[in-house]
Each structure stands twice: as C-alpha cells, then as structure tokens.
Amino acid sequence: MLDIAGLTVTYGAVRALDSVDMHVAEGSITAVLGANGAGKTTLLRTLSGLVGAAAGTIRFQDRKITGRAPEDVVRDGIAHVPEGRGVIAELTVEENLRLGGLCRSNGASARAGIARMVALFPPLAAARNRRAETLSGGERQMLAIARALMSQPRLLLLDEPSLGLAPKVIADIIRTLRQLRDDNGLTILLVEQNAATALSVADRAVVLNLGRKVADDLAEHLAADDRVRHAYLGM
Amino acid sequence: MVQFTDLTLAGLAAGAVYAAIGLALVLIWRATRIVNFAQGGMLMITTFLAYTVVSDGGSYWLALAVAVVSGLVLGAVVERLVIRPVENKPPLNAVIVTFGLLVLLQGVAGMVFGGTPKSYPPAFGIRGFVVAGRRLLFTPNDLWVVLVVLAVMVGLAAVFRWTPLGLKMRSAAFAPEVARLLGVRVGRMFTVGWALAAAVGALAGVLIAPDTFVSPNAFDATLVFGFTAAVVGGLDSPPGAVVGGLSLGLVLSYVSGYLGSDVVGLGALVVLVIVLMVRPNGLFGRAAGRRV
Amino acid sequence: MTLTETPPARRTRGPWPASTLVRHLLWSAVGLVVLYLVSISLNQFQDLQLAQICYTAIAAAGLTVLSGLSGQISLGNGAFMAVGAYSTALFLAHQQWPLAVVLVLSAAITAVVGLVVGAAAARLRGPYLAGATLALALGLPTLANYHGLRDQLGGANGLTVAPNPPPLALGIDFPLERWQAWICGLCLVITLFLLSNLVSSRIGRDMRLLREDEDSAALSGVRVARTQVLAFSVSAACAGLGGGLLAWVNSLAAPGAFPLTLSLSLLTAAVLGGLGSLAGAVYGAVIVTLLPAWSTDLAQSAHLSQSIYANIPLVVYGIVLFVVIVAFPGGLQAGFVRLWRALRNTTR
Numbered sequence: 001m002l003d004i005a006g007l008t009v010t011y012g013a014v015r016a017l018d019s020v021d022m023h024v025a026e027g028s029i030t031a032v033l034g035a036n037g038a039g040k041t042t043l044l045r046t047l048s049g050l051v052g053a054a055a056g057t058i059r060f061q062d063r064k065i066t067g068r069a070p071e072d073v074v075r076d077g078i079a080h081v082p083e084g085r086g087v088i089a090e091l092t093v094e095e096n097l098r099l100g101g102l103c104r105s106n107g108a109s110a111r112a113g114i115a116r117m118v119a120l121f122p123p124l125a126a127a128r129n130r131r132a133e134t135l136s137g138g139e140r141q142m143l144a145i146a147r148a149l150m151s152q153p154r155l156l157l158l159d160e161p162s163l164g165l166a167p168k169v170i171a172d173i174i175r176t177l178r179q180l181r182d183d184n185g186l187t188i189l190l191v192e193q194n195a196a197t198a199l200s201v202a203d204r205a206v207v208l209n210l211g212r213k214v215a216d217d218l219a220e221h222l223a224a225d226d227r228v229r230h231a232y233l234g235m
Numbered sequence: 236m237v238q239f240t241d242l243t244l245a246g247l248a249a250g251a252v253y254a255a256i257g258l259a260l261v262l263i264w265r266a267t268r269i270v271n272f273a274q275g276g277m278l279m280i281t282t283f284l285a286y287t288v289v290s291d292g293g294s295y296w297l298a299l300a301v302a303v304v305s306g307l308v309l310g311a312v313v314e315r316l317v318i319r320p321v322e323n324k325p326p327l328n329a330v331i332v333t334f335g336l337l338v339l340l341q342g343v344a345g346m347v348f349g350g351t352p353k354s355y356p357p358a359f360g361i362r363g364f365v366v367a368g369r370r371l372l373f374t375p376n377d378l379w380v381v382l383v384v385l386a387v388m389v390g391l392a393a394v395f396r397w398t399p400l401g402l403k404m405r406s407a408a409f410a411p412e413v414a415r416l417l418g419v420r421v422g423r424m425f426t427v428g429w430a431l432a433a434a435v436g437a438l439a440g441v442l443i444a445p446d447t448f449v450s451p452n453a454f455d456a457t458l459v460f461g462f463t464a465a466v467v468g469g470l471d472s473p474p475g476a477v478v479g480g481l482s483l484g485l486v487l488s489y490v491s492g493y494l495g496s497d498v499v500g501l502g503a504l505v506v507l508v509i510v511l512m513v514r515p516n517g518l519f520g521r522a523a524g525r526r527v
Numbered sequence: 528m529t530l531t532e533t534p535p536a537r538r539t540r541g542p543w544p545a546s547t548l549v550r551h552l553l554w555s556a557v558g559l560v561v562l563y564l565v566s567i568s569l570n571q572f573q574d575l576q577l578a579q580i581c582y583t584a585i586a587a588a589g590l591t592v593l594s595g596l597s598g599q600i601s602l603g604n605g606a607f608m609a610v611g612a613y614s615t616a617l618f619l620a621h622q623q624w625p626l627a628v629v630l631v632l633s634a635a636i637t638a639v640v641g642l643v644v645g646a647a648a649a650r651l652r653g654p655y656l657a658g659a660t661l662a663l664a665l666g667l668p669t670l671a672n673y674h675g676l677r678d679q680l681g682g683a684n685g686l687t688v689a690p691n692p693p694p695l696a697l698g699i700d701f702p703l704e705r706w707q708a709w710i711c712g713l714c715l716v717i718t719l720f721l722l723s724n725l726v727s728s729r730i731g732r733d734m735r736l737l738r739e740d741e742d743s744a745a746l747s748g749v750r751v752a753r754t755q756v757l758a759f760s761v762s763a764a765c766a767g768l769g770g771g772l773l774a775w776v777n778s779l780a781a782p783g784a785f786p787l788t789l790s791l792s793l794l795t796a797a798v799l800g801g802l803g804s805l806a807g808a809v810y811g812a813v814i815v816t817l818l819p820a821w822s823t824d825l826a827q828s829a830h831l832s833q834s835i836y837a838n839i840p841l842v843v844y845g846i847v848l849f850v851v852i853v854a855f856p857g858g859l860q861a862g863f864v865r866l867w868r869a870l871r872n873t874t875r
Contacts, residue, residue, distance in 0.1 A: 320853045328798065463658060498670070
C-alpha cells in the first residue's frame with residue numbers, strides 16, 4: 001500500500017532521513033522505532049506532506065505522492081496524528097471532530113461519523129461540548145485519533161501516541177488500534193520511542209538510527225533480536 | 236440630564252462605528268495574528284469608491300453595495316500580495332508593512348481623488364427623533380448605524396460558530412499546521428478572513444462618512460479608536476470589540492461634552508489604560524496559555 | 528608575557544570587560560570624526576537634515592533597545608519625544624541653564640515618565656502593549672491642547688524656543704545649522720556609546736533573555752518586571768533627549784509636531800535597520816528622514832500637478848517600506864551582515 005524508495009530529507013546540512021526504503025502492507029500495523037533524533041517524526045511529516053523530500057519517492061496505492069501538500073494528502077487517504085497530538089484547544093471536542101470530517105463531506109455523514117467516534121472512544125461522549133483544552137492527556141490522544149479517523153483514511157500515521165500517558169490509558173489506545181486494524185482493515189504506521197509497547201501490537205517493525213534504516217523485520221523477530229534491542233531500542 | 240441623554244445617544248452611534256472597525260481588526264487578528272494598521276486606509280479607498288457612485292447620481296444603496304464588494308476584493312488582494320510575504324515573519328514586520336500600505340493608500344487616494352474633503356450623504360434623515368416633545372440628538376441615521384453594526388456582528392458570529400467555513404477559519408487561525416493536516420486550505424482561509432474584515436471595514440467607512448467627510452486622512456482618528464475598541468474588548472473576541480466600541484464611544488462622547496473635544500485622545504488613552512491594568516488581555520480576551 | 532609584566536588592567540567594577548568598553552570608545556571616536564567630516568561638507572539645509580537624522584536616530588536607538596532587545600513593542604515613543612521637547616522648551620524659556628544641563632534634565636524627566644508607563648504596561652504583551660502605546664502616542668500630546676494647561680503649554684501653537692547661537696569662538700559666520708548638527712551628532716554618539724555598553728552588559732543580557740522566553744528568564748533569575756520597566760525608561764530617556772533636540776533645532780515644541788506618524792516612523796526606522804541593532808537605528812533614521820524629503824524633491828522637479836506631487840512621497844515611502852521589509856526581514860543591518868559574510872565566503 002505504501003512504498004518508500006530512497007527517501008532523503010535534509011534540514012540544512014543535517015540529513016534527517018538518508019535513503020530510507022520501506023514497504024507497508026495494507027491492513028497491517030507497522031512500528032517505526034529508534035532513539036531521539038533518529039528521523040521517525042521526520043518520516044511521518046514527509047509522508048503527510050508537511051516536509052519536502054530532497055530525494056526519493058513515496059507511492060501510496062500505486063500513486064506517487066511525493067511533494068503533495070498536506071491538504072491534498074489527507075484527501076488521498078492518509079491521516080496524520082502529529083507529535084503532541086495537535087488537538088485544537090480553543091475548539092470543543094465536537095468541533096475538533098467535525099473539522100476532521102470536513103474534507104470528506106458535511107452534514108449527515110459528519111454526524112454519523114461523530115457518533116461512530118464517540119462510540120469507539122467513550123470518554124469523548126461526556127466531554128463532547130467541552131473545549132478541548134479541558135481534556136486530560138489520554139482523552140486528547142483519543143480525540144486526536146478520532147479526529148484523524150473522521151477523514152476516513154486508508155492509512156493512519158501516529159506519532160508517539162503513548163507519550164506522557166499512564167500505562168492503563170496506553171493499553172486502551174493500543175487495544176483500539178488493534179480493533180481498527182482487525183475490524184476495519186485500517187493500515188497504521190506507528191512511531192514510538194516506547195519500543196515494547198509498539199512491538200506488542202505491531203505486525204512489522206522498522207528501526208531508524210540517525211536517519212538510516214538499520215532493521216526491517218517482523219515485530220516478533222525484532223523483539224527477540226537482542227543486538228537490535230540493546231543497540232537501538234534501549235530494551 | 237438632557238445633555239447626558241444626548242451625549243449618551245451620540246456616543247452609542249459613534250461607538251457603533253468604532254465597534255465595526257474594531258470587529259474588522261479582530262477578524263484579521265484572529266485569522267492571521269496580524270494587526271492591520273492599513274485598515275483605515277483600506278476603508279478610505281472603498282468609501283471613495285462609494286463616493287464616486289453617489290456623486291455620479293447612483294443611489295445610496297448601490298454605493299453601499301459597491302463599497303462592500305470592493306472591500307471584499309481589496310481585502311483578498313492585499314492579503315495575497317502584501318501580507319503573504321510577512322505572515323510567517325516576526326510580527327513587527329507586519330506592522331511596518333501594513334503601515335507602509337496605509338501610507339501608500341493615502342498617497343494614491345490623494346493623487347486620484349485629491350485632498351479636499353468630500354461630503355457624503357447619510358442613509359436616512361438627520362433630524363433627531365422627537366420624544367416626549369423634545370428633539371433628541373439621535374437621528375434616524377444614527378439608529379440605522381447602530382442596527383447595521385449589530386446585525387453584522389450577529390451575522391459574523393453565526394458564520395464563525397455554525398458554518399463549516401467558520402470552523403475552518405477558526406482552525407486555520409488557532410493551529411495552522413494541524414489545520415492543514417485536516418485538509419483545511421489555510422492560505423485560502425486567511426484570504427477569506429481578510430476579505431471579510433475589509434468588507435466590514437468598508438461598511439464602517441460608509442456609515443461614518445457623513446460625519447467625517449471623505450478625504451485621505453479623514454479616518455485616521457476613527458482607526459485609532461477602532462483599534463482601541465478592539466484592544467479594550469480583547470483582540471480575540473468579536474463581541475468584545477462591539478462592547479469595547481460602544482463603551483469607548485460613550486466615554487469619548489462624555490469627555491467631549493464635559494471636558495472639551497480637544498482631549499478626546501487623552502480620554503481614549505485613559506480608558507485603555509484603566510481596562511488593561513485590570514485585565515491585561517482586554518475585557519473578554521483570554522490569556523494565551525503556552526502550548527506545551 | 529613574562530612574570531614581571533603586569534597583566535592587562537581589568538576593570539573589576541561593573542559588569543563590562545575592559546576590551547568591550549575600549550572598542551565602544553574607539554567606535555565613538557570614529558563616529559565623531561565621520562560626523563565632523565560630513566557636516567563640514569554639507570550646505571546649511573543638509574546640515575539641518577543631518578541634525579534631524581541625529582535626533583531621530585537617538586529616539587530610534589532607544590526604541591530598538593526596547594522593542595528589539597527586551598521585545599516590548601512600543602508605538603508611542605513619539606509621545607516620549609513630546610515630553611522631552613516640552614521639558615526642554617519650558618526649561619530654556621524659564622531658566623538660564625546651559626543647553627547640556629537642560630537636555631540631561633529633559634531626558635531624566637522623560638525617563639521617569641517612561642518608568643511610570645513601563646510599570647503601568649508591565650503586564651501587557653504583544654498587541655495589547657501596542658494598543659496601549661498607540662493610545663499614548665495619540666493621547667499624550669493632546670494634553671498640551673487642554674484648556675486648563677493652555678497658558679503653560681501654549682495650546683495648539685506650542686512653545687517657541689530661542690535657538691542658541693553658536694559660540695563666538697567658532698567665528699561670527701559659523702552657520703547655525705552646522706552648530707545644531709554638531710550638537711545633535713555629539714548627543715547621538717554619546718547615546719550610542721552608553722546604549723552599546725548597556726546592551727553588552729548583564730542588563731542587556733537580561734533583556735535578551737526576557738525577549739526569548741519570559742518564563743525561562745524568570746526561572747533563571749531575571750527580574751522580569753524590573754527589567755521591562757528599565758527598558759521602557761531607557762527608551763523613554765532616549766526619546767526625551769531626541770525630542771529635546773527636536774524642539775531646540777526646530778525652535779518649537781507644538782502638539783502638531785508629534786502626530787501618530789512620528790511614533791510609527793520611529794518604529795519603522797528601528798525595524799528597517801534591524802530590531803536590536805544600534806547601527807540599524809542609524810540607517811533607519813537616515814531612511815525615514817531623507818526618503819520623504821528626497822521623494823518630494825523628485826516630485827516637484829518633475830513638474831507634476833499639485834495633487835500628484837504632494838502625494839508621491841507617500842507612495843514612495845509606502846513602497847520602500849514594503850520592499851525593504853520583504854527583502855530584508857531581519858532589517859538592513861542583518862542584511863548587510865549576510866552580504867558581507869557571503870562576500871567573504873566567495874573570496875576564500
């Protein structure tokens with residue numbers, strides 16, 4: 001579904017991504033792991049179009065999307081939940097959700113979509129008309145994911161969803177991701193510093209170090225590979 | 236008591252115009268986080284265009300329509316050509332650019348229309364209402380001004396609260412990068428914001444033109460009072476701009492009536508200082524929390 | 528360096544290393560020489576413009592410290608110039624003190640006003656501060672129009688100032704304008720010297736920290752409110768000095784000399800030159816003083832109709848502002864530095 005070939009991204013003189021090749025299969029959860037500064041966030045930002053690539057191509061469902069603007073990429077079917085969640089604090093929960101669905105359509109289908117999201121993430125029901133800034137960290141993460149899902153994506157990009165959240169909340173979110181993959185066939189690309197959490201739910205995992213891909217294998221293989229775990233995942 | 240009533244009503248009518256200009260400034264601030272010093276210049280140009288319509292024999296209403304439409308166009312053009320280059324730069328660059336635009340517009344207006352103040356017709360009668368046997372200083376035209384501004388405020392609030400366009404504009408203003416990830420064409424929203432603001436300003440210009448006459452510098456003081464109204468109300472708050480404008484209009488009317496019209500500027504300063512000392516973000520403004 | 532040599536004297540008083548102070552002194556000496564050479568090669572009208580540039584630069588330098596260094600936008604420094612101007616006019620009219628004393632006193636008075644304004648505005652940020660200072664710019668000069676103070680302050684006509692003639696030691700025919708340019712130039716160099724020492728001192732560092740991130744600065748021990756108020760006071764003192772010189776050079780302190788556009792021109796000068804850059808304040812002052820005059824000359828000499836040529840300066844001014852800011856977002860000083868570095872890199 002997603003093919004990345006030779007992707008190179010530079011910030012001035014720094015190579016944030018260096019000739020990265022990757023393939024993400026439809027209906028799978030792929031984890032992108034690595035230490036701080038490995039290039040994981042840059043990878044997602046390049047996929048969603050926030051950042052331009054210096055070299056390489058990105059193909060999504062056999063269409064080249066390198067260099068497309070974020071507003072178009074989301075309409076192509078890729079939704080990005082950014083680092084820090086990106087919940088718009090001044091808007092209510094419902095408005096955040098409605099906003100997520102605007103690129104698809106207005107009116108009735110939006111209402112149905114919101115109802116689906118609220119069912120998927122029950123804590124959002126109670127907070128529906130509250131401003132997003134009143135939400136806890138876990139609720140914000142749920143809102144961010146729900147909002148991304150409103151655009152009916154085929155591919156969901158998640159940047160460090162577990163950051164700053166309590167273990168129980170993380171477990172809930174992981175369970176929901178698994179459910180989305182199993183029931184809806186959603187493809188998920190999951191960036192995480194918390195390798196253990198990611199590997200527990202992912203089908204495949206890719207490890208980045210200083211912008212280069214150093215490992216690309218089934219999740220259970222990487223979880224069992226001591227060398228990789230010690231060198232790059234701090235496990 | 237009689238004078239008080241007159242001053243109050245006059246203050247409300249003037250305040251409604253300050254409110255409208257404050258509203259335009261708030262719109263632009265909310266949309267693009269820029270204070271538009273050229274607002275007075277832009278509405279001066281649109282009012283001149285309206286003037287050419289009436290002086291050629293067109294009706295007041297046609298001139299009003301021309302002013303509003305040209306405001307929409309002017310606002311969009313200014314945002315795309317003049318403001319776009321400085322949108323992501325330090326805020327003072329935008330201050331200088333809008334100041335430069337103001338000066339440019341005044342120069343162009345002086346060249347094209349000349350410096351002599353031109354008179355502009357009011358929409359309705361300018362003889363005060365007669366209430367209980369006394370003729371008030373409040374005229375049918377004043378009432379029209381107040382009602383129009385209130386209607387515009389309600390209309391804009393409705394657009395922002397309840398329409399998809401309003402939601403997109405708010406998201407583009409609050410969180411442009413996130414908005415892009417959700418499919419909002421942020422640049423387009425900025426342009427729409429400026430166009431709307433300029434249209435509101437154009438309306439304000441036509442409303443106040445009968446009092447100030449029309450000349451390149453006629454609207455300078457009005458702009459400052461409009462800016463004061465926006466700041467007093469809180470730059471993020473459209474209803475704040477209206478409350479700020481009306482209150483400012485009242486206070487300035489009293490100052491002018493009881494202390495003399497020379498120190499009206501000082502009156503505006505005192506109002507602003509008092510409000511900001513108690514509420515540093517304006518009456519209805521929210522302190523911008525840091526995004527962590 | 529052998530053991531018998533004494534190490535270079537280090538000033539342990541105050542927070543400035545000796546070498547910076549010496550550097551500033553050298554630049555000041557250079558500035559004085561340049562100003563002298565320039566002033567003697569100009570005619571009387573140009574010397575007058577030189578004086579205008581100098582007092583505008585003094586006010587702009589103060590503003591660039593306030594807005595560039597401590598990050599507080601002020602649209603109202605024209606009002607501080609008015610305070611300085613009126614103080615100078617009143618002192619010169621009622622007292623027989625020498626000009627230097629009068630100017631220092633005017634600057635001091637304006638500094639106190641700046642303290643008050645800074646304290647009142649201490650909680651304001653960004654556009655709210657801009658709004659408050661804008662109202663100050665519009666409102667304070669109208670105090671002179673207040674009928675209760677009309678006798679002391681001269682109302683709309685203002686107060687006249689008798690110009691100090693040049694000292695006889697310079698010769699009977701020494702032009703007044705050159706004398707004015709010298710005095711203003713001297714004040715400019717002194718002001719820049721003092722400001723540059725302030726900028727490189729610990730106080731200057733505190734201001735920069737404040738501009739970067741207020742919370743972090745507070746956590747690092749910077750006394751936020753105190754530093755902010757001090758910055759206001761310093762910029763007010765500079766504007767007051769500039770205003771005092773304005774009144775002295777133009778022989779008049781009147782409300783009409785301090786419209787809103789004056790404050791905006793000061794800000795323009797500071798931003799064009801580069802916020803926080805003292806050299807930039809000088810370039811900016813040159814532009815905002817000369818550009819309108821130059822474009823008026825251009826328009827007049829082209830024999831265009833009145834309404835056209837009267838407005839050409841405005842159009843040119845507006846266009847130049849836009850072009851400079853878009854081409855040099857960091858101001859001219861930053862632009863020159865970039866060009867200089869680019870040149871040096873290409874010749875390596």
